[in-house]
Amino acid sequence: MSKPVKQMLVRDFESRFEGQDDALLISVRGVSSNDTNAIRQSLAKQDIRVTVIRNNLARKAFEGTGLEALAALLRGPNALVYGAETVVDVARAIVNLARTYPDVELKGAVLDGLVFEGDEGVKRLSKFPTRDEAIAEAVTLILSPGRNLMGAVKGPGGRLASIIRSVEEKLEKGETISRVG
DSSP states (O other): OOHHHHHHHHHHHHHHTTTOOOEEEEEOTTOOHHHHHHHHHHHHTTTEEEEEEOHHHHHHHHTTSGGGGGGGGOOSSEEEEEESSOHHHHHHHHHHHHHHOTTOEEEEEEETTEEEEHHHHHHHHHTSOOHHHHHHHHHHHHHHHHHHHHHHHHHHHHHHHHHHHHHHHHHHHTOOOOOOO
């Protein structure tokens, strides 16, 4: 491949992956072309893209970006999987697809500069909460002491209100109220 063609491919990779700091690296070696198309279509429905990359050209394109951490994993045929809301969503989708297509090799992922290597790393990443899930957990943790305090304050007041209500009902019926000793 000539130098101008390589430079054109590097520029293409740079433009495709611009602003992309988190991604997943897989290998589809051994996966039939029909299965590869099915995988791509399934991922496209979830707004996830798959780009087959040339390792040396990808290394050059990744320089100075968040994807640079993946350079150490670029051995053999690779495809970069990216998109969706977060790389956690991408990892979940790929792990689910890997059950159906066992020849898909999970090579690794990068999230905020942290590399998750191999099959186990990607599976571990897929179990992380997404951004929305993490926010929901944080809100729950922040609000739970307030709820507990409200329950503690409301509990005795509720019992007192119940006693007053029963006394009021007895008085309305004309019953006498006996003293509890």
